[in-house]
Amino acid sequence: MTVLSTLLMIVQVLSALAMIGLVLMQHGKGADAGAAFGGGASASLFGASGGANFLSRSTAVLATVFLASTLALAFLGYQRPQSSGGGSVLETVPAAPAPAAPAAPVEGAPASQIPGR
Known part of the structure; x- marks a missing residue:
């Protein structure tokens, strides 16, 4: 189980970092108005609007991967180890003696040493 949880943790961290990078690369809503007046954004790698679709879909895919890995890690962390006896923890504790x-009074002992007198 530790190998699986380690692999899921690596997937989660990498998807989170990639998602942060993709969100930071996306343009805001006001960036389109700047491109209309010669802002230079229309000469990007994907064209005027092609980058927005690619980046938003990639972000959605990475968010899905991040959510799935988070749920899987939560499920693995919640599972309790199964005991071999199948019972309670108290059943495995040895019984106390x-x-x-109380000792019976010895004949010839003084009355002060006999309990109850």
């Missing part, structure tokens, strides 16, 4: 019975 019974308390010793």
